[in-house]
Amino acid sequence: MKAVELEKTYNPAAFEDRIYKQWVEDGNFRPADGNGTPFTVVMPPPNVTGILHMGHALNNSLQDIIVRYQRMTGRPTLWVPGTDHAGIATQNVVERQLAREGLRRQDLGREKFLERTWQVKEHHHSIITEQLRKIGASCDWEHERFTLDEGLSKAVREVFVTLYERGLVYRGMYLVNYCPHCGTALADDEVEHQEDAGHLWEVNYPFADGSGNITVATTRPETMFGDVAVAVNPDDERYKAIVGKMVKLPLTDREIPIIADSFVGIEFGTGMVKITPAHDPNDWECGKRHNLTPINILNPDGTLNDVCPQQFRGLPAEEARFKVADELKAQGYLKGVKDYNHEVGHCYRCHTTVEPYMSEQWFVKMKPLAEKALKAWRDGEIRFYPRRWENTYSSWLENIRDWCISRQLWWGHRIPVWYCGDCGEMIVSRTDVTVCPKCGKSHLHQDPDVLDTWFSSWLWPFSTLGWPQQTADLERFFPTSTLVTGYDIIFFWVSRMIMAALEFTGKVPFHDIYITGLVRDKLGRKMSKSLGNGIDPLTVVENYGADAMKFTLCYLAAQGQDVLIDMDSFKMGSRFANKIWNATRFILMNLEGRNLVEVKPENMTDMDKWIFHSMNECARKVSTSLESYRFNDGAQAVYDFFWNDFCDWYVEAAKVSLYSDDDAEKDRIVSLLLQLLETSMRIMHPFLSFLTEEIYSRLPNTEGKVICAKFPGYREDLVFTEQAALVGTMQEIVRGVRNAKVQLGIDAARKLRITVRPESEQLKSFLEDHSKLLSTFLNAESLIIDATASSDVTSAFPVAGQGYESFVFVRDAIDVDKEIKRLEDELVKTRALLAGSEKKLSNPQFMEHAKPEAIEKEQSKKAEFEEKIQKAMSHIETLKSF
RNA sequence: GGCCGUGUAGCUCAGUGGGAGAGCCCCAGUCUUACACACUGGUUGUCGUAGGUUCAAAUCCUACCGCGGUCACCA
Numbered sequence: 006m007k008a009v010e011l012e013k014t015y016n017p018a019a020f021e022d023r024i025y026k027q028w029v030e031d032g033n034f035r036p037a038d039g040n041g042t043p044f045t046v047v048m049p050p051p052n053v054t055g056i057l058h059m060g061h062a063l064n065n066s067l068q069d070i071i072v073r074y075q076r077m078t079g080r081p082t083l084w085v086p087g088t089d090h091a092g093i094a095t096q097n098v099v100e101r102q103l104a105r106e107g108l109r110r111q112d113l114g115r116e117k118f119l120e121r122t123w124q125v126k127e128h129h130h131s132i133i134t135e136q137l138r139k140i141g142a143s144c145d146w147e148h149e150r151f152t153l154d155e156g157l158s159k160a161v162r163e164v165f166v167t168l169y170e171r172g173l174v175y176r177g178m179y180l181v182n183y184c185p186h187c188g189t190a191l192a193d194d195e196v197e198h199q200e201d202a203g204h205l206w207e208v209n210y211p212f213a214d215g216s217g218n219i220t221v222a223t224t225r226p227e228t229m230f231g232d233v234a235v236a237v238n239p240d241d242e243r244y245k246a247i248v249g250k251m252v253k254l255p256l257t258d259r260e261i262p263i264i265a266d267s268f269v270g271i272e273f274g275t276g277m278v279k280i281t282p283a284h285d286p287n288d289w290e291c292g293k294r295h296n297l298t299p300i301n302i303l304n305p306d307g308t309l310n311d312v313c314p315q316q317f318r319g320l321p322a323e324e325a326r327f328k329v330a331d332e333l334k335a336q337g338y339l340k341g342v343k344d345y346n347h348e349v350g351h352c353y354r355c356h357t358t359v360e361p362y363m364s365e366q367w368f369v370k371m372k373p374l375a376e377k378a379l380k381a382w383r384d385g386e387i388r389f390y391p392r393r394w395e396n397t398y399s400s401w402l403e404n405i406r407d408w409c410i411s412r413q414l415w416w417g418h419r420i421p422v423w424y425c426g427d428c429g430e431m432i433v434s435r436t437d438v439t440v441c442p443k444c445g446k447s448h449l450h451q452d453p454d455v456l457d458t459w460f461s462s463w464l465w466p467f468s469t470l471g472w473p474q475q476t477a478d479l480e481r482f483f484p485t486s487t488l489v490t491g492y493d494i495i496f497f498w499v500s501r502m503i504m505a506a507l508e509f510t511g512k513v514p515f516h517d518i519y520i521t522g523l524v525r526d527k528l529g530r531k532m533s534k535s536l537g538n539g540i541d542p543l544t545v546v547e548n549y550g551a552d553a554m555k556f557t558l559c560y561l562a563a564q565g566q567d568v569l570i571d572m573d574s575f576k577m578g579s580r581f582a583n584k585i586w587n588a589t590r591f592i593l594m595n596l597e598g599r600n601l602v603e604v605k606p607e608n609m610t611d612m613d614k615w616i617f618h619s620m621n622e623c624a625r626k627v628s629t630s631l632e633s634y635r636f637n638d639g640a641q642a643v644y645d646f647f648w649n650d651f652c653d654w655y656v657e658a659a660k661v662s663l664y665s666d667d668d669a670e671k672d673r674i675v676s677l678l679l680q681l682l683e684t685s686m687r688i689m690h691p692f693l694s695f696l697t698e699e700i701y702s703r704l705p706n707t708e709g710k711v712i713c714a715k716f717p718g719y720r721e722d723l724v725f726t727e728q729a730a731l732v733g734t735m736q737e738i739v740r741g742v743r744n745a746k747v748q749l750g751i752d753a754a755r756k757l758r759i760t761v762r763p764e765s766e767q768l769k770s771f772l773e774d775h776s777k778l779l780s781t782f783l784n785a786e787s788l789i790i791d792a793t794a795s796s797d798v799t800s801a802f803p804v805a806g807q808g809y810e811s812f813v814f815v816r817d818a819i820d821v822d823k824e825i826k827r828l829e830d831e832l833v834k835t836r837a838l839l840a841g842s843e844k845k846l847s848n849p850q851f852m853e854h855a856k857p858e859a860i861e862k863e864q865s866k867k868a869e870f871e872e873k874i875q876k877a878m879s880h881i882e883t884l885k886s887f
Numbered sequence: 888g889g890c891c892g893u894g895u896a897g898c899u900c901a902g903u904g905g906g907a908g909a910g911c912c913c914c915a916g917u918c919u920u921a922c923a924c925a926c927u928g929g930u931u932g933u934c935g936u937a938g939g940u941u942c943a944a945a946u947c948c949u950a951c952c953g954c955g956g957u958c959a960c961c962a
Binding site for chain 1: 900910927942
């Protein structure tokens with residue numbers, strides 16, 4: 006056979022791009038034909054606001070691993086990629102760009118602004134897709150979608166109109182969360198509460214009849230111009246008498262009533278609350294209960310409007326706060342002020358303080374949708390990994406609130422509602438409307454607002470497959486199989502997808518939900534731009550290769566755990582990839598002049614059987630790990646098998662054959678090595694995709710690509726438990742001798758005479774069969790296997806183990822005193838263990854309750870300790886006689 | 888404040904009822920004709936604290952402490 010050499014060093018950059026291109030050209034990411042149960046994953050669409058970070062790399066690496074694994078089991082597999090238009094976020098990016106040019110979006114106008122936003126989208130989209138290619142994502146690009154593309158826009162309109170028809174979408178004037186910076190309403194979930202340092206001002210409101218005053222406490226004095234009442238608790242004895250009286254609102258001419266409402270805490274502050282329905286959610290509810298008309302005091306940009314006194318108009322709320330306080334003080338209304346920390350809502354996109362703001366918005370009535378989603382979960386149709394996220398899911402759904410879906414933005418799905426300028430008719434329509442169906446006139450204007458981004462992404466699992474049309478894809482690939490995503494969007498996205506799918510397709514959108522951890526730095530901090538602790542996935546790929554990145558992330562992705570990494574973490578995967586490369590290189594180097602032969606089980610040594618057994622177990626572990634989303638277990642299984650078993654023992658053992666003069670044996674071992682290598686590549690392909698593909702193409706015993714190859718199933722005929730145990734014992738013997746030599750301070754290179762005394766016939770014949778191998782591993786000058794060898798051989802150092810004893814002839818090269826000391830230390834330890842064991846066995850409770858196996862084990866342990874003590878004592882004697 | 892998670896070797900973490908593990912780090916030795924991104928051997932632990940259940944607890948239960956997350960309208 007011709008030798009096919011591998012380049013001397015593992016250099017992923019030399020082949021990763023080429024291989025990816027080839028996969029795409031050959032259509033390897035397309036779902037296979039055939040009628041196996043399809044496996045489908047939809048990629049959580051990254052926002053087109055930026056480029057992929059480490060979190061995306063983790064997420065997509067894990068998806069890639071299960072997708073490749075499932076593809077190799079023969080299921081038609083589809084991984085749908087795509088991107089999200091990310092309304093607020095993308096619009097913010099473009100507005101920031103404009104600001105640098107001294108422009109506002111209004112200067113461009115809606116159309117020009119959108120053109121520009123599309124350019125930004127295209128730019129980021131091309132970077133993102135390039136990144137996904139670089140990391141090796143085996144998604145089907147022919148199925149790529151964008152949340153704002155034509156098909157998905159149709160789906161959005163269909164859903165909006167249908168929900169409207171079902172009475173689940175409504176419009177109304179409500180107090181919503183409003184971000185003055187983004188200029189739009191936000192959903193409740195889009196508000197992040199964080200504690201801010203503020204003040205609690207105590208303000209005197211005089212009675213209208215001049216009979217003194219009351220004191221209210223507030224964190225926001227500037228909203229007083231919107232006050233419509235002052236509330237006290239009806240059970241508050243202090244204030245019972247004044248309920249119904251009028252007070253004069255300072256700095257204004259208005260008078261407002263004192264009302265009683267049980268939401269007021271008697272203990273807090275002064276027990277009196279100013280009621281400002283237009284600017285506080287509690288007050289809004291309170292105002293409704295008491296039929297009070299809200300007074301809005303803010304402009305949409307967060308500045309005080311014309312309702313307020315002249316001097317405060319146009320000031321931002323926060324600035325006005327202190328000005329109002331100053332004025333109150335100047336006029337003698339301010340009783341006191343305290344520092345006070347309290348929770349304040351912030352925009353999740355720009356972190357500006359959110360204002361409760363009264364405006365007309367569109368909402369989705371969520372309760373009916375949530376009930377279906379809860380039922381599907383209770384019926385076991387969906388399952389979270391790890392399970393605990395199900396609590397998060399269910400408690401959110403149980404306490405769900407209506408969803409504000411209109412956004413005062415330009416970038417997004419325009420709300421499909423038109424208003425007639427002549428007759429005032431409102432038309433909700435799946436298609437564009439140009440003529441009013443009521444009055445026949447054409448003075449129509451479409452609602453200027455767009456829909457919340459999540460209103461398109463909640464349809465992702467079915468809209469990407471063609472819904473609302475009943476396409477072949479939808480028929481075949483929906484419901485999808487698994488969703489892989491982060492816990493930060495369980496509410497935003499996961500729950501809503503389940504609700505939408507149930508409402509519109511009657512099915513759950515996916516069955517398994519794997520929730521990944523967050524990627525953090527080694528100090529446990531989130532990676533962020535502001536901290537500058539982020540790691541760019543592309544830099545990792547450049548430094549270590551995509552396989553090293555994927556393998557490392559997988560190895561660290563324990564279910565339910567965050568992944569803490571720094572750049573050096575990826576050395577782990579890199580070293581492993583390098584090891585695989587070099588092992589392959591070694592095997593390929595030994596092909597020159599060899600013939601491949603078929604090695605039947607009867608021609609296999611116990612060593613051969615052991616490695617096949619181990620590989621078989623490895624394949625099984627990978628299968629069970631990946632099917633239960635225990636990614637780290639899978640990665641560890643291939644790492645341990647390939648490095649510890651295959652390289653460290655089997656390939657080392659094979660050298661005995663390779664360096665012999667026996668051509669038949671050489672052919673045999675090379676054939677086995679290639680066979681093992683071929684199967685290993687298939688087992689490892691999901692984790693190290695580029696490397697295994699490259700190696701697969703170089704092996705003389707392969708056809709086609711590993712990406713399309715069959716994942717090795719578990720084979721009963723490769724179970725060799727006895728052989729595995731024998732090899733295990735041999736490894737122990739070897740380690741024992743090596744260890745003894747080091748402890749005795751003997752140079753590893755020094756060859757010594759060694760005798761091994763096996764205690765069973767089976768072990769004896771195994772060792773005899775592998776005596777040359779054992780001798781090599783032991784680096785022995787000579788090796789004798791003798792079942793009758795005795796422990797009192799003068800000048801031999803004994804090493805005992807389960808079922809055997811080794812004697813190392815060390816007299817010439819040891820420090821006797823040091824060794825005696827070591828043995829005596831060991832004696833102390835062993836005696837302690839024996840004492841523990843004896844205590845257990847003499848405990849009647851233990852003897853009565855413990856499982857028979859446990860007792861048996863304890864007894865054999867005790868015997869072992871006793872034997873060990875005997876031996877140690879006799880060794881000490883032996884050494885003392887030297 | 889509620890709920891959830893977490894606390895195991897110097898670091899990052901596996902392990903979840905029967906003799907404490909991996910990788911990195913560290914120490915000693917080895918450039919042994921695939922790999923120094925390697926090989927060989929070694930050190931390191933009141934398994935957060937205190938109780939409890941059990942013949943047996945890192946593992947199950949309770950409380951507490953630390954850290955993290957998440958939800959919550961207290962002006």
